[in-house]
Amino acid sequence: MTSKKISKALLERLPGYLNYLKNLPEHTTNISAKAIAEALSLGEVSVRKDLAKVSNGGRCKVGHQRETLIADIEAFLDYSNVTNAILVGAGKLGQALLDYGGFEKSGLDILVGFDVKPPKNRNHAGKPILPMSHLPGYCSTYDVAIGIICVPGAQAQSVCDLLVSCGIKAIWNFAPVHLDVPEGVLLQNENLAVSLAALRIQMKPE
């Protein structure tokens, strides 16, 4: 386990390893990089390198110890600490993200959603959705690190500016537009229409 640069590709593979390791039959105590690679359709050497980066070593002949490996990956991904996020734009997509239960286990908590027009019949035990006017106050009260933008493209930049002015350090953008963020603010775009369109072109050979 040497503290080299962490590549984004690695960060995206690690949860896959974790998921695989956790779903192994209970009695499995050791696992080889080769087995993981085969199960996840990855290169054997790739997996070995990844594991070497986040864990301090399996043993020859026997492979990695499952429990240790799980603990090492979770520690590397810092799952035990929790990062707070808020979401802006509670349409279908926004609500889907709010209601999705899979974020908590990776150290993330989407506390609340904001919308210009909060839905009234929010009956299910979901996260609250507040009016936009509450956003700045909310951010100054709680320690919010990540802002998720699910508003239509036309509003995205102004929402982004608002979030930045509230001290948010990373933005996850679902609006299909380019956003300008100041230096030091992390921006990740998740343009679903573009992803799907790219998939479509890859299908057409040549």
Next chain:
Amino acid sequence: MTSKKISKALLERLPGYLNYLKNLPEHTTNISAKAIAEALSLGEVSVRKDLAKVSNGGRCKVGHQRETLIADIEAFLDYSNVTNAILVGAGKLGQALLDYGGFEKSGLDILVGFDVKPPKNRNHAGKPILPMSHLPGYCSTYDVAIGIICVPGAQAQSVCDLLVSCGIKAIWNFAPVHLDVPEGVLLQNENLAVSLAALRIQMKPE
């Protein structure tokens, strides 16, 4: 415009160019690679190379002709032909994708959704949601190329197998599990929890 290999990165940048070009003030007839690069926070040379790949050239001093460039990019992305898709799993996320209007303009039509329990009160003029039992018949009637998986992880592989057996050639997977697909079937994973977790780690410097 030479017919080199198309990289996925290129495919994901092109729609951004398109969006930018279309939103330029109407009277703008020419545009330089440099201007595009600045607007989208990309490298100047990168943009020039991309444009050279999809278009046959701007003129020195004046840059690229806007209308031509738009037409060239759209032709390259084959926006005028339509690819049919279906979606399985009409929860919040599935419905968000079904209702999203942004796919059509990139040559994609999500025809219909399928669910084990189709919602009854599907009043808004959205796409229909049919019971799973209709899926094989539907695929053999219509020419469906892409399958979108929005079911819970536990069902994802069997849905995937079903889609493949129905002749689907590409799968867009939102379930947070690894899927095995046979050779020749394209698979793109869209694991939102993983993307967000990766963003979170990138924020923590060192």
Next chain:
DNA sequence: TAGATTGTTAATCGATTAACAATC
């Protein structure tokens, strides 16, 4: 000619893959 812009060729960088050496 100078300047803006294009496109191409070469250099750099990073990630993946291949080859190998080490260990139990």
Next chain:
DNA sequence: TAGATTGTTAATCGATTAACAATC
């Protein structure tokens, strides 16, 4: 010793960036 497995060093590949030549 042979075999399974690890980890590392070198090679390959692809994408981005830098440097340059061409053109109007």
